Amino acid sequence: xxxxxxxxxxxxxxxxxxxxxxxxxxxxxxxxxxxxxxxxxxxxxxxxxxxxxxxxxxxxxxxxxxxxxxxxxxxxxxxxxxxxxxxxxxxxxxxxxxxxxxxxxxxxxxx
Numbered sequence: 534x535x536x537x538x539x540x541x542x543x544x545x546x547x548x549x550x551x552x553x554x555x556x557x558x559x560x561x562x563x564x565x566x567x568x569x570x571x572x573x574x575x576x577x578x579x580x581x582x583x584x585x586x587x588x589x590x591x592x593x594x595x596x597x598x599x600x601x602x603x604x605x606x607x608x609x610x611x612x613x614x615x616x617x618x619x620x621x622x623x624x625x626x627x628x629x630x631x632x633x634x635x636x637x638x639x640x641x642x643x644x
């Protein structure tokens with residue numbers, strides 16, 4: 534998929550117009566950003582916007598994230614944290630004293 538992010542009013546307007554006119558290549562729209570299908574037509578639409586607005590349009594090639602893409606210990610930590618009894622407890626306090634990854638450790642490790 535292609536993530537198209539706009540940084541000017543004119544670029545946002547043209548992104549909205551492209552999304553309305555070519556719904557078949559739009560996976561999801563987020564206001565000033567949109568996900569286009571990873572097809573040649575999706576790339577064409579993204580590049581049109583970039584050609585017209587230059588640096589006011591950023592394009593990123595992205596891949597969907599599936600839960601199984603994360604290590605088992607991260608999935609288990611998220612599962613246990615969301616099943617906690619006190620919803621207001623921050624993860625750092627929740628993980629303390631339990632066999633769960635430390636939040637500072639998680640911040641420093643790439644997926």
